[in-house]
Amino acid sequence: STPLYSSAASDVYKRQYMNNLFDSIERRYLEAARHNENVYDYYNTSARADMTIIRNTLEGWFLNYPENEKKELKSRFKKDFYSAFYELFLYELFSKLGYEITIHPNLPSSPKRPDFLICRDGLEIYVEAKVVTNKTDEQEAFERKRNEFYDNLNKLDSGDFLLYVERFDILTKKQPGTKGIIAYIEQELNKINPDMVSKDIKESGIGKLPVIEYNNGDIHVVVKPIPVTPSARKVKKRPIGIYPVETFLGGGEEALRNSIGKKAKKYGKLDKPFIICLNSLDVRMSGKTDVDNAIWGSPALSYPIDSEILENKWKRQADGVFFNKRGVRFKNLTGIFVSEICPHNISVANYWLYEHPFSENKMDFNKIGLKFNYMHEDHIVDNTGDDIGDILHISKDWLV
Secondary structure, eight states, X not given: OOOHHHHHHHHHHXXXXXXXXXXXXXXXXXXXXXXXXXXXXXXXXXXXXXXHHHHHHHHHHHHHSOHHHHHHHHHHHHHOHHHHHHHXXXXXXXXXXXXXXXXXXXXXXXXXXXXXXXXXXXXEEEEEEXXXXXXXXXXXXHHHHHHHHHHHHTTSOOTXXXXXXXXXXXXXXXXXXXXXXXXXXXXXXXXXXXXXXXXXXXXXXXXXXXXXXXXOSSEEEEEEEEEOOGGGTTSOOOSXXXXXXXXXXXXXXXXXXXXHHHHHTSSOSOSSOEEEEEEEOOTTOOTHHHHHHHHHXXXXXXXSOSSOHHHHHHTBOSBSSSEETTEEOOTTOOEEEEEOOOGGGTTTOOEEEEEOTTOSSOOOGGGSSSOXXXXXXXXXXXXXXXXXXXXXXXXXXXXX
């Protein structure tokens, strides 16, 4: 039979395990994350100094999180790291601002429940969190397949070369395998003399790089080997040195507008002020300019505009979150909080908080404890929030 102490020790271990966000293990892995690697798994196993600091910081935040909610949040960290991280970040942020926080509070008029109810000095606010990526299911599927190719290519021993991946295109709806491509690239690399390539580049420029091209009708890949110096050829490295250049049309405004619209409609009429918090991980986002365009409306092409009076006052087109050509929108919404935060930039990340000028759930934004943007008479008052690291007491050189 199993001794009693074994069961007791097991129970203690289980409680300790559930109280920790990450495992208590010896860590030796010092490599960068693979492209398709589960984000939580990498944070959990990396022995890099910066990752250790971040992991310890998140562990401290998790320690302050309500006990009865830890199991669910940890599970979400493993499945959707950045969404779970953002909710943990918001919990820590509002805690540092002195709020008491209820997770998933009940609503009097809806069976749905927002992420938080925060309360301080008589101020009660519903808070909903959302991560914005601006990626469709098809785009995410393509990225997974592309990342699989990158991870496999990085397993090559390309000793004499770094690889410039000039293009990677999936030409059909099929999800092609990458083993044949990798084998072909390796075969072609073995035919190339790095010293001869270096001589050609020296004499005729970078345009003389050899080209390895693979196209089987389902996938099209172009790779250019770049010779490394003889002294560096025996040094272990990841083969890919340059990735394809990505170009975009437009910014991140539309993704923000769509995300706000979906969240604003989710709960209907509310009995307390309501703030939507958005964390933009959209590579198209260019900071406050895109956020302002999404919230207040796109810049007016000329001024004054012979249109609605609000357009004339704001010098903006009627296509913003709070007001468009149909009139005032989302009156149940009190404000919008936007950030661009990830675990590595916590100490220097900014935020932008916007007051809805036509909200039916108004509150005194001066009491919230954060800088905010608002409409005053005939102009917009702009404020960028302090560095989030200042609020969370994290120094700018924390990862050094």
